[in-house]
Amino acid sequence: MRSEYQHLIDLSDYPVTWWKRIIELGEKIKNDPSEYAHVCDGKLMATLFYEPSTRTQMSFQTAMIRLGGKIIGFDNPANSSVSKGETLKDTTKIVSSYSDVLVIRHPIPGAAKAASLTAGCPVINAGDGGHLHPTQTLTDLLTLKIEKKTLSGLTVGMCGDLINGRTVHSLCKALCMFPDNKFIFISTPELRMPAYIKDIITAHGSTFEEIDSLEEAIGRLDVLYMTRIQQERFASREDYLAQKDTYVLDHQKMLLAKKDMIVMHPLPRVDEITVEVDDDSRAMYFTQARYGVFARMALIMTILGDKKTSETLIGKTYNSVKCDNPNCITNHEPYLPKSFRSSGDSTLLECEYCDERKLI
Numbered sequence: 001m002r003s004e005y006q007h008l009i010d011l012s013d014y015p016v017t018w019w020k021r022i023i024e025l026g027e028k029i030k031n032d033p034s035e036y037a038h039v040c041d042g043k044l045m046a047t048l049f050y051e052p053s054t055r056t057q058m059s060f061q062t063a064m065i066r067l068g069g070k071i072i073g074f075d076n077p078a079n080s081s082v083s084k085g086e087t088l089k090d091t092t093k094i095v096s097s098y099s100d101v102l103v104i105r106h107p108i109p110g111a112a113k114a115a116s117l118t119a120g121c122p123v124i125n126a127g128d129g130g131h132l133h134p135t136q137t138l139t140d141l142l143t144l145k146i147e148k149k150t151l152s153g154l155t156v157g158m159c160g161d162l163i164n165g166r167t168v169h170s171l172c173k174a175l176c177m178f179p180d181n182k183f184i185f186i187s188t189p190e191l192r193m194p195a196y197i198k199d200i201i202t203a204h205g206s207t208f209e210e211i212d213s214l215e216e217a218i219g220r221l222d223v224l225y226m227t228r229i230q231q232e233r234f235a236s237r238e239d240y241l242a243q244k245d246t247y248v249l250d251h252q253k254m255l256l257a258k259k260d261m262i263v264m265h266p267l268p269r270v271d272e273i274t275v276e277v278d279d280d281s282r283a284m285y286f287t288q289a290r291y292g293v294f295a296r297m298a299l300i301m302t303i304l305g306d307k308k309t310s311e312t313l314i315g316k317t318y319n320s321v322k323c324d325n326p327n328c329i330t331n332h333e334p335y336l337p338k339s340f341r342s343s344g345d346s347t348l349l350e351c352e353y354c355d356e357r358k359l360i
Protein backbone atom coordinates (compact mmCIF):
# COMPACT_ATOMS: atom_id res chain seq x y z
CA MET A 1 0.00 0.00 0.00
CA ARG A 2 1.47 3.38 -1.02
CA SER A 3 0.85 6.77 0.50
CA GLU A 4 1.42 10.08 -1.26
CA TYR A 5 3.28 11.33 1.81
CA GLN A 6 6.50 10.66 3.64
CA HIS A 7 5.70 9.45 7.18
CA LEU A 8 7.93 8.68 10.14
CA ILE A 9 6.48 5.63 11.88
CA ASP A 10 9.65 3.62 12.49
CA LEU A 11 13.20 4.83 11.77
CA SER A 12 13.92 1.42 10.22
CA ASP A 13 11.71 2.44 7.29
CA TYR A 14 14.56 4.76 6.22
CA PRO A 15 18.21 4.18 5.40
CA VAL A 16 20.81 5.25 7.95
CA THR A 17 21.90 8.01 5.53
CA TRP A 18 18.49 9.67 6.08
CA TRP A 19 18.89 9.61 9.87
CA LYS A 20 22.41 11.01 9.52
CA ARG A 21 21.06 13.86 7.40
CA ILE A 22 18.60 14.77 10.17
CA ILE A 23 21.26 14.53 12.88
CA GLU A 24 23.64 16.73 10.86
CA LEU A 25 20.87 19.25 10.26
CA GLY A 26 19.93 19.13 13.97
CA GLU A 27 23.51 20.00 14.87
CA LYS A 28 23.54 22.94 12.43
CA ILE A 29 20.25 24.20 13.85
CA LYS A 30 21.61 23.95 17.39
CA ASN A 31 24.60 26.06 16.42
CA ASP A 32 22.52 28.76 14.71
CA PRO A 33 18.74 28.41 15.25
CA SER A 34 17.96 31.89 13.93
CA GLU A 35 19.03 30.78 10.41
CA TYR A 36 15.94 28.56 10.33
CA ALA A 37 13.37 30.94 11.81
CA HIS A 38 11.26 31.20 8.63
CA VAL A 39 11.65 27.88 6.82
CA CYS A 40 8.12 26.78 7.81
CA ASP A 41 6.34 30.13 7.43
CA GLY A 42 2.73 29.46 6.46
CA LYS A 43 2.83 25.77 7.49
CA LEU A 44 0.58 24.18 10.08
CA MET A 45 1.35 21.21 12.35
CA ALA A 46 -1.37 19.25 14.20
CA THR A 47 -0.47 17.42 17.41
CA LEU A 48 -2.91 14.67 18.45
CA PHE A 49 -1.84 13.46 21.89
CA TYR A 50 -4.06 10.64 23.12
CA GLU A 51 -1.58 10.00 25.96
CA PRO A 52 0.07 12.38 28.45
CA SER A 53 3.25 14.14 27.36
CA THR A 54 5.28 17.16 28.37
CA ARG A 55 8.57 17.08 26.44
CA THR A 56 7.53 15.37 23.23
CA GLN A 57 4.45 17.48 22.73
CA MET A 58 6.00 20.78 23.74
CA SER A 59 9.25 20.18 21.91
CA PHE A 60 7.30 19.46 18.71
CA GLN A 61 5.26 22.61 19.24
CA THR A 62 8.37 24.66 20.05
CA ALA A 63 10.15 23.21 17.01
CA MET A 64 7.34 24.21 14.63
CA ILE A 65 6.96 27.68 16.13
CA ARG A 66 10.74 28.24 16.00
CA LEU A 67 10.64 27.31 12.31
CA GLY A 68 7.99 29.98 11.71
CA GLY A 69 5.02 27.57 11.48
CA LYS A 70 1.82 27.36 13.51
CA ILE A 71 0.19 24.60 15.55
CA ILE A 72 -3.24 23.12 16.31
CA GLY A 73 -4.22 19.97 18.20
CA PHE A 74 -5.41 18.34 21.41
CA ASP A 75 -3.64 16.83 24.39
CA ASN A 76 -6.74 15.45 26.01
CA PRO A 77 -8.89 13.31 23.70
CA ALA A 78 -11.74 13.65 26.23
CA ASN A 79 -12.19 17.20 24.89
CA SER A 80 -12.44 16.03 21.26
CA SER A 81 -14.89 13.88 19.29
CA VAL A 82 -12.84 10.84 20.32
CA SER A 83 -14.97 10.92 23.49
CA LYS A 84 -18.06 10.52 21.27
CA GLY A 85 -16.64 7.33 19.78
CA GLU A 86 -14.95 8.71 16.65
CA THR A 87 -12.53 6.23 15.06
CA LEU A 88 -8.84 6.96 14.72
CA LYS A 89 -9.35 6.88 10.97
CA ASP A 90 -11.95 9.64 10.94
CA THR A 91 -10.09 11.88 13.39
CA THR A 92 -6.81 11.64 11.49
CA LYS A 93 -8.50 12.01 8.09
CA ILE A 94 -10.17 15.24 9.14
CA VAL A 95 -7.29 16.78 11.08
CA SER A 96 -4.76 15.89 8.38
CA SER A 97 -6.94 17.72 5.85
CA TYR A 98 -6.46 20.88 7.95
CA SER A 99 -2.70 20.59 8.40
CA ASP A 100 0.65 20.06 6.64
CA VAL A 101 2.04 17.53 9.12
CA LEU A 102 0.40 15.47 11.85
CA VAL A 103 2.16 14.31 15.02
CA ILE A 104 0.41 11.54 16.91
CA ARG A 105 0.96 9.90 20.30
CA HIS A 106 -1.34 7.04 21.21
CA PRO A 107 -1.46 4.37 23.94
CA ILE A 108 -1.99 1.55 21.43
CA PRO A 109 0.89 -0.07 19.49
CA GLY A 110 0.52 0.42 15.74
CA ALA A 111 -1.76 3.49 16.03
CA ALA A 112 0.60 5.84 14.16
CA LYS A 113 0.98 3.32 11.35
CA ALA A 114 -2.82 2.98 11.20
CA ALA A 115 -3.18 6.78 11.02
CA SER A 116 -0.69 6.97 8.15
CA LEU A 117 -2.81 4.64 5.97
CA THR A 118 -5.47 7.27 5.39
CA ALA A 119 -3.96 10.60 6.48
CA GLY A 120 -3.91 13.45 3.96
CA CYS A 121 -0.48 14.69 5.12
CA PRO A 122 2.72 13.21 6.57
CA VAL A 123 2.30 11.46 9.95
CA ILE A 124 4.99 11.41 12.64
CA ASN A 125 4.89 8.76 15.37
CA ALA A 126 5.41 10.46 18.74
CA GLY A 127 5.07 7.14 20.62
CA ASP A 128 2.65 4.24 20.09
CA GLY A 129 2.02 2.38 23.33
CA GLY A 130 5.03 0.39 24.51
CA HIS A 131 6.12 -0.13 20.90
CA LEU A 132 8.27 2.62 19.31
CA HIS A 133 9.30 6.24 19.78
CA PRO A 134 11.41 7.23 16.75
CA THR A 135 11.63 10.97 17.45
CA GLN A 136 13.04 10.29 20.93
CA THR A 137 15.65 8.18 19.13
CA LEU A 138 16.56 11.07 16.82
CA THR A 139 16.94 13.17 19.98
CA ASP A 140 19.11 10.46 21.57
CA LEU A 141 21.30 10.06 18.47
CA LEU A 142 21.79 13.83 18.27
CA THR A 143 22.75 13.86 21.97
CA LEU A 144 25.28 11.05 21.47
CA LYS A 145 26.70 12.75 18.37
CA ILE A 146 27.20 16.03 20.20
CA GLU A 147 28.25 14.72 23.61
CA LYS A 148 30.17 11.53 22.72
CA LYS A 149 31.21 12.71 19.22
CA THR A 150 30.36 9.30 17.78
CA LEU A 151 27.52 6.83 17.20
CA SER A 152 29.82 3.78 16.98
CA GLY A 153 32.01 1.72 19.27
CA LEU A 154 29.91 2.53 22.33
CA THR A 155 29.03 0.27 25.24
CA VAL A 156 25.49 1.30 26.06
CA GLY A 157 23.73 0.20 29.24
CA MET A 158 19.95 0.35 29.27
CA CYS A 159 18.37 0.02 32.67
CA GLY A 160 14.85 -0.36 34.04
CA ASP A 161 11.66 -1.22 32.19
CA LEU A 162 13.06 -2.67 28.97
CA ILE A 163 9.95 -4.64 28.05
CA ASN A 164 7.56 -1.68 28.07
CA GLY A 165 9.94 1.19 27.30
CA ARG A 166 9.36 2.27 23.71
CA THR A 167 12.35 4.64 23.82
CA VAL A 168 14.84 1.82 24.36
CA HIS A 169 13.23 -0.35 21.66
CA SER A 170 13.67 2.38 19.04
CA LEU A 171 17.16 3.28 20.27
CA CYS A 172 18.42 -0.34 20.12
CA LYS A 173 17.08 -0.74 16.59
CA ALA A 174 18.96 2.41 15.60
CA LEU A 175 22.27 1.90 17.43
CA CYS A 176 22.75 -1.63 16.13
CA MET A 177 22.95 -0.13 12.62
CA PHE A 178 26.26 1.56 13.56
CA PRO A 179 29.45 -0.51 13.91
CA ASP A 180 30.79 -1.96 17.15
CA ASN A 181 28.09 -0.89 19.58
CA LYS A 182 27.53 -3.26 22.52
CA PHE A 183 24.45 -3.37 24.70
CA ILE A 184 24.18 -4.28 28.36
CA PHE A 185 20.54 -4.71 29.37
CA ILE A 186 20.05 -4.22 33.10
CA SER A 187 16.62 -5.27 34.34
CA THR A 188 14.72 -7.77 36.41
CA PRO A 189 13.82 -11.03 34.57
CA GLU A 190 10.21 -9.79 34.20
CA LEU A 191 11.21 -6.58 32.42
CA ARG A 192 13.77 -7.89 29.91
CA MET A 193 14.08 -6.52 26.37
CA PRO A 194 11.56 -8.15 23.95
CA ALA A 195 12.87 -11.06 21.89
CA TYR A 196 12.22 -9.35 18.56
CA ILE A 197 14.55 -6.47 19.50
CA LYS A 198 17.27 -8.89 20.63
CA ASP A 199 16.91 -10.76 17.32
CA ILE A 200 17.36 -7.50 15.36
CA ILE A 201 20.52 -6.73 17.36
CA THR A 202 21.97 -10.16 16.67
CA ALA A 203 20.99 -10.04 12.99
CA HIS A 204 23.00 -6.83 12.62
CA GLY A 205 26.09 -8.37 14.21
CA SER A 206 25.90 -6.42 17.48
CA THR A 207 26.11 -8.10 20.86
CA PHE A 208 24.11 -7.79 24.06
CA GLU A 209 24.30 -9.04 27.62
CA GLU A 210 21.45 -9.25 30.11
CA ILE A 211 22.16 -8.72 33.79
CA ASP A 212 20.33 -7.85 36.98
CA SER A 213 22.86 -5.59 38.71
CA LEU A 214 23.46 -1.94 37.83
CA GLU A 215 26.51 -1.84 40.15
CA GLU A 216 28.15 -4.67 38.21
CA ALA A 217 27.60 -3.06 34.82
CA ILE A 218 28.11 0.63 35.40
CA GLY A 219 31.94 0.66 35.33
CA ARG A 220 31.99 -0.74 31.77
CA LEU A 221 29.59 1.76 30.22
CA ASP A 222 30.12 4.74 27.90
CA VAL A 223 26.44 5.59 28.13
CA LEU A 224 23.88 4.70 30.77
CA TYR A 225 20.30 5.08 29.52
CA MET A 226 17.95 4.99 32.51
CA THR A 227 14.21 4.43 32.07
CA ARG A 228 11.10 4.84 34.16
CA ILE A 229 9.07 1.78 35.20
CA GLN A 230 6.05 2.29 32.90
CA GLN A 231 3.29 2.09 35.50
CA GLU A 232 0.53 2.66 32.93
CA ARG A 233 1.50 -0.46 30.96
CA PHE A 234 1.28 -2.96 33.85
CA ALA A 235 -1.68 -5.31 34.17
CA SER A 236 -2.10 -4.53 37.89
CA ARG A 237 -0.82 -2.13 40.53
CA GLU A 238 0.71 -5.10 42.43
CA ASP A 239 2.80 -6.04 39.36
CA TYR A 240 4.00 -2.44 39.14
CA LEU A 241 4.82 -2.18 42.86
CA ALA A 242 6.87 -5.38 42.64
CA GLN A 243 9.17 -3.68 40.09
CA LYS A 244 9.21 -0.12 41.36
CA ASP A 245 12.44 1.14 43.01
CA THR A 246 14.56 -1.85 41.90
CA TYR A 247 17.09 0.41 40.17
CA VAL A 248 18.02 3.77 41.58
CA LEU A 249 21.01 5.65 40.20
CA ASP A 250 22.60 7.70 42.97
CA HIS A 251 25.88 9.41 43.79
CA GLN A 252 27.39 6.18 45.20
CA LYS A 253 26.80 4.28 41.96
CA MET A 254 28.10 7.22 39.90
CA LEU A 255 31.43 6.82 41.77
CA LEU A 256 31.80 3.42 40.04
CA ALA A 257 31.27 4.87 36.54
CA LYS A 258 33.86 6.07 34.01
CA LYS A 259 34.76 9.75 34.17
CA ASP A 260 33.32 10.29 30.69
CA MET A 261 30.23 8.07 30.90
CA ILE A 262 27.06 10.06 30.21
CA VAL A 263 23.69 9.44 31.83
CA MET A 264 20.69 9.75 29.54
CA HIS A 265 16.98 9.42 30.32
CA PRO A 266 14.03 10.27 28.05
CA LEU A 267 12.25 11.72 31.12
CA PRO A 268 9.96 11.97 33.03
CA ARG A 269 12.03 10.60 35.90
CA VAL A 270 10.14 9.24 38.87
CA ASP A 271 12.67 8.00 41.42
CA GLU A 272 15.14 6.01 39.32
CA ILE A 273 17.73 8.84 39.41
CA THR A 274 18.21 10.73 42.66
CA VAL A 275 18.26 14.52 42.39
CA GLU A 276 21.86 14.66 43.64
CA VAL A 277 22.96 13.11 40.31
CA ASP A 278 21.61 16.21 38.51
CA ASP A 279 24.68 18.15 39.65
CA ASP A 280 27.10 15.58 38.22
CA SER A 281 28.57 16.89 34.93
CA ARG A 282 27.89 13.46 33.40
CA ALA A 283 24.10 13.86 33.84
CA MET A 284 22.92 14.66 30.33
CA TYR A 285 19.14 14.23 30.56
CA PHE A 286 18.14 17.89 30.75
CA THR A 287 20.49 18.77 27.88
CA GLN A 288 19.08 15.78 25.97
CA ALA A 289 15.54 17.17 26.35
CA ARG A 290 16.73 20.54 24.97
CA TYR A 291 18.38 18.84 21.98
CA GLY A 292 14.98 17.25 21.26
CA VAL A 293 13.78 20.59 19.90
CA PHE A 294 16.65 20.74 17.38
CA ALA A 295 16.14 17.10 16.34
CA ARG A 296 12.43 17.76 15.77
CA MET A 297 13.09 21.00 13.88
CA ALA A 298 15.38 19.03 11.57
CA LEU A 299 12.77 16.28 11.17
CA ILE A 300 9.89 18.66 10.38
CA MET A 301 12.04 20.49 7.79
CA THR A 302 13.04 17.20 6.18
CA ILE A 303 9.53 15.71 6.11
CA LEU A 304 8.01 18.91 4.71
CA GLY A 305 10.90 19.55 2.34
CA ASP A 306 11.11 16.16 0.62
CA LYS A 307 8.06 15.54 -1.53
CA LYS A 308 8.38 11.76 -1.38
CA THR A 309 5.81 9.00 -1.28
CA SER A 310 6.18 6.05 1.08
CA GLU A 311 5.19 2.42 1.43
CA THR A 312 2.79 2.11 4.32
CA LEU A 313 2.07 -1.62 4.28
CA ILE A 314 4.55 -3.95 2.63
CA GLY A 315 3.34 -7.27 4.02
CA LYS A 316 0.50 -9.52 2.98
CA THR A 317 -3.08 -8.84 4.06
CA TYR A 318 -4.85 -11.78 5.69
CA ASN A 319 -8.23 -10.50 6.71
CA SER A 320 -9.19 -13.66 8.55
CA VAL A 321 -6.00 -13.72 10.66
CA LYS A 322 -5.97 -11.79 13.94
CA CYS A 323 -2.88 -10.30 15.56
CA ASP A 324 -2.16 -12.20 18.83
CA ASN A 325 -1.43 -8.97 20.72
CA PRO A 326 -4.80 -8.02 22.28
CA ASN A 327 -3.47 -4.49 22.60
CA CYS A 328 -2.58 -4.13 18.88
CA ILE A 329 -4.40 -1.33 17.05
CA THR A 330 -5.88 -3.89 14.61
CA ASN A 331 -7.81 -5.41 17.54
CA HIS A 332 -9.21 -1.98 18.46
CA GLU A 333 -10.01 -0.50 15.03
CA PRO A 334 -11.60 -3.41 13.12
CA TYR A 335 -11.64 -1.77 9.64
CA LEU A 336 -7.82 -1.91 9.40
CA PRO A 337 -6.31 -4.38 6.90
CA LYS A 338 -4.58 -7.15 8.93
CA SER A 339 -1.15 -7.06 7.39
CA PHE A 340 1.73 -9.38 8.29
CA ARG A 341 5.34 -9.59 7.15
CA SER A 342 6.96 -12.97 6.78
CA SER A 343 9.89 -13.24 9.19
CA GLY A 344 13.16 -15.11 8.60
CA ASP A 345 11.46 -18.17 10.09
CA SER A 346 8.82 -19.59 7.69
CA THR A 347 6.58 -20.64 10.59
CA LEU A 348 6.27 -17.07 11.90
CA LEU A 349 4.37 -14.02 10.71
CA GLU A 350 5.02 -10.55 12.13
CA CYS A 351 2.21 -8.04 12.54
CA GLU A 352 3.09 -4.97 10.53
CA TYR A 353 1.53 -2.62 13.06
CA CYS A 354 2.93 -3.82 16.41
CA ASP A 355 5.65 -6.39 15.43
CA GLU A 356 3.95 -9.17 17.47
CA ARG A 357 4.91 -12.59 16.15
CA LYS A 358 2.41 -15.26 15.30
CA LEU A 359 2.93 -18.96 14.67
CA ILE A 360 1.32 -20.26 11.48
Ligand code: NCD
Pocket (backbone or CB within 6 Å): 055, 056, 127, 133, 136, 166, 167, 227, 228, 230, 266, 267, 268
Ligand atom coordinates in the same frame (compact mmCIF):
# COMPACT_ATOMS: atom_id res chain seq x y z
C1 NCD B 1 9.07 8.73 27.21
C2 NCD B 1 7.80 8.19 26.55
O1 NCD B 1 6.77 8.85 26.52
O2 NCD B 1 7.91 7.08 26.05
N1 NCD B 1 9.06 10.10 27.43
C3 NCD B 1 9.31 10.97 26.40
O3 NCD B 1 8.74 10.88 25.34
N2 NCD B 1 10.25 11.88 26.60
C4 NCD B 1 9.48 7.94 28.39
C5 NCD B 1 8.51 7.67 29.49
O4 NCD B 1 7.35 8.06 29.48
O5 NCD B 1 8.96 7.02 30.45
